[in-house]
Amino acid sequence: MSKGDVTRDRIVSEAAPIFNQRGYRGCSIQDVMKATGLQKGGIYRHFSSKEELAAEAFQYSWRKVLEVRSIGGPVEGGAIAALLDRVHQFVRVPSPVVGGCPLMNTAVDADDTNPLLRSLATHAIQEWRARLVGIVEQGIVEGEIRAEVQASRIANAIIAMLEGALMISRLEGTKQAVLDAETTLTAMILSLAPTKLIDGPLRRRKAKTKPSLPNRADVRAAK
Amino acid sequence: MSKGDVTRDRIVSEAAPIFNQRGYRGCSIQDVMKATGLQKGGIYRHFSSKEELAAEAFQYSWRKVLEVRSIGGPVEGGAIAALLDRVHQFVRVPSPVVGGCPLMNTAVDADDTNPLLRSLATHAIQEWRARLVGIVEQGIVEGEIRAEVQASRIANAIIAMLEGALMISRLEGTKQAVLDAETTLTAMILSLAPTKLIDGPLRRRKAKTKPSLPNRADVRAAK
Numbered sequence: 098m099s100k101g102d103v104t105r106d107r108i109v110s111e112a113a114p115i116f117n118q119r120g121y122r123g124c125s126i127q128d129v130m131k132a133t134g135l136q137k138g139g140i141y142r143h144f145s146s147k148e149e150l151a152a153e154a155f156q157y158s159w160r161k162v163l164e165v166r167s168i169g170g171p172v173e174g175g176a177i178a179a180l181l182d183r184v185h186q187f188v189r190v191p192s193p194v195v196g197g198c199p200l201m202n203t204a205v206d207a208d209d210t211n212p213l214l215r216s217l218a219t220h221a222i223q224e225w226r227a228r229l230v231g232i233v234e235q236g237i238v239e240g241e242i243r244a245e246v247q248a249s250r251i252a253n254a255i256i257a258m259l260e261g262a263l264m265i266s267r268l269e270g271t272k273q274a275v276l277d278a279e280t281t282l283t284a285m286i287l288s289l290a291p292t293k294l295i296d297g298p299l300r301r302r303k304a305k306t307k308p309s310l311p312n313r314a315d316v317r318a319a320k
Numbered sequence: 321m322s323k324g325d326v327t328r329d330r331i332v333s334e335a336a337p338i339f340n341q342r343g344y345r346g347c348s349i350q351d352v353m354k355a356t357g358l359q360k361g362g363i364y365r366h367f368s369s370k371e372e373l374a375a376e377a378f379q380y381s382w383r384k385v386l387e388v389r390s391i392g393g394p395v396e397g398g399a400i401a402a403l404l405d406r407v408h409q410f411v412r413v414p415s416p417v418v419g420g421c422p423l424m425n426t427a428v429d430a431d432d433t434n435p436l437l438r439s440l441a442t443h444a445i446q447e448w449r450a451r452l453v454g455i456v457e458q459g460i461v462e463g464e465i466r467a468e469v470q471a472s473r474i475a476n477a478i479i480a481m482l483e484g485a486l487m488i489s490r491l492e493g494t495k496q497a498v499l500d501a502e503t504t505l506t507a508m509i510l511s512l513a514p515t516k517l518i519d520g521p522l523r524r525r526k527a528k529t530k531p532s533l534p535n536r537a538d539v540r541a542a543k
Contacts, residue, residue, distance in 0.1 A: 120429065123345030197428075204491045205420075205428040206343065219491050253488060253500040258477065261484030265476060268427045268442050277476040281508065 105143040108133050113154040118196035120206040121151050121214060152213050158199035159221050165193045176236025180255070180286045183229065187259050188272075188279040197267050200225075201260050226252040233289070242289045251289065258282055328366040331356050336377040341419030343429040344374050344437060375436050381422035382444050388416045399459025403478070403509045406452065410482050411495075411502040420490050423448075424483050449475040456512070465512045474512065481505055 098106075111132045116124045126137055126147055133140065144150040166186050173179065192198055200221050207214035229252035236242030262278035321329075334355045339347045349370055352363055367373040389409050396402065415421055423444050430437035452475035459465030485501035 119345060120343055121346075122342060201487060202428055204487050205425055215491065222488055222491060249496075250500040250503060253485065253497045254481065254504040257484030257488055257497060257501050258481045259484065260487055261480030261482065262476065264424060264427050264483055265445055265480055268438065268445060273472075274476045274480060277473040278480050280473060281477040285504070285508070 101143070104135075104139075108135070108140060108143060108150070109153045109157050112150055113158045113199075114195040116151050116154045117158055117194050117199050117202050120202065121147075121211050122206075124151070148211070148213055151211075152217055155199055155203050155214060155217050158194040159217075161193040162199060166190050176232050176239065176241050177286060177290060179232050180229070180236075180251075180289075181283060183232075184255060184259065184279055184282045184286070188275045198260060198263050201264060222256065225256055229255055236289070240291065243291045246289050251285075254285065255282055324366070327358075327362075331358070331363055331366060331373070332376045332380050335373055336381045336422075337418040339374050339377045340381055340417050340422050340425050343425065344370075344434050345429075347374070371434070371436055374434075375440055378422055378426050378437060378440050381417040382440075384416040385422060389413050399455050399462065399464050400509060400513060402455050403452070403459075403474075403512075404506060406455075407478060407482065407502055407505045407509070411498045421483060421486055424487060445479065448479055452478055459512070463514070466514045469512050474508075477508065478505060 108129065112124070112129045115128050115132060118124075119128070126140060129135075129140055129150070130137060140150070144153070166183075196202060200218060203214050203218040204222070207218055226249065230248040233242055233246060233248035233251050237244055237246065237248070258278045258281065259275070262274040265274035266272055331352065335347070335352045338351050338355060341347075342351070349360055349363060352358075352373070353360060356363065363373070367376070397405075419425060423441060426437055426441040427445070430441055449472065453471040456465060456469060456471035456474050460467055460469065460471070481501045481504065482498070485497040488497035489495055
């Protein structure tokens with residue numbers, strides 16, 4: 098790694114928390130100069146624009162989140178356990194970059210004003226969702242999750258609830274909202290299992306009045 | 321209403337969407353001057369600081385949201401119906417102020433940098449939650465919602481899921497995430513009713529095979 102690369106990486110890692118805390122417009126090159134101890138020219142030698150630096154800063158922050166919150170970790174012990182673990186990690190492990198979740202910050206910051214940052218945040222959401230969808234679909238294939246579960250809806254629910262709860266928790270300065278989200282999501286995830294008792298007895302109850310209906314066990318066996 | 325009051329109100333209503341789109345730091349007094357056609361002195365005649373103007377702009381935006389998304393509307397037809405209606409309104413009615421939900425925008429924008437805006441956003445969350453808690457508690461009193469339901473957890477879940485889904489939807493430019501949130505929250509809200517079938521049949525089935533196991537009602541009573 099050249100000395101130039103080292104400096105470039107240092108600028109990105111030191112700019113990342115400033116962009117994350119203050120947003121694109123709220124973070125000036127002066128702020129980055131102050132944090133890095135570099136002159137303006139020393140920064141723009143490595144980046145063609147503030148936009149490019151902000152984009153790299155976001156990607157740096159997001160990679161950190163992926164690492165420490167195990168969003169992209171291996172799926173072990175089955176799909177339900179993996180989903181519960183993802184939620185648990187998100188709730189228990191604080192954001193590795195000062196200023197809260199870089200995805201939410203960038204999403205809210207960039208939605209109206211910055212197409213490059215917006216597309217990076219969109220990509221990050223899609224990446225996160227794809228990983229969750231993959232776990233749910235694996236669970237369906239392995240019979241651990243009901244076949245009719247819509248994987249993308251579950252993934253969106255998990256991401257939305259965690260991000261929204263994080264917003265509340267940060268605002269209020271208490272973990273209550275994210276702990277509440279964990280409880281609610283745990284119930285939702287557990288209810289994805291085919292052994293969820295509501296289905297069996299519900300069908301049986303129907304079967305009592307309409308004996309021609311197939312019960313759930315039949316439907317499953319037929320698949 | 322004096323001419324001065326009219327001008328003051330106009331500044332607030334014209335500054336509100338700019339603050340909502342760009343955030344506190346991203347909205348300059350020059351932006352407000354351009355939007356209102358007023359000179360700097362004409363604006364600062366009515367507000368002691370940009371912070372005061374931003375605070376009034378947020379409160380203006382939040383009142384608009386309360387109105388059109390019926391967050392504070394009357395509770396009719398029972399608690400479950402009222403909760404479903406609140407979720408439905410939020411999902412179907414777009415933000416009345418350009419730039420998305422002012423609560424999320426202000427929460428994310430102000431969490432690290434602006435104590436006054438942060439306290440106003442915190443107050444807005446608490447107000448919204450208190451209204452939802454009120455509906456859940458009314459449902460418990462009237463027997464429409466199970467007595468052991470923790471009202472504040474349900475309120476946090478609704479707010480978190482809606483706000484998080486809105487973030488995803490705005491970012492992706494599609495309503496899918498908020499529609500998914502509506503589906504998930506509808507299931508959650510319907511499951512608050514004491515008639516939820518999982519409880520009845522679950523108890524019966526367990527009682528049949530393992531008579532010594534505590535049933536669900538016992539577990540709940542023991543808490």
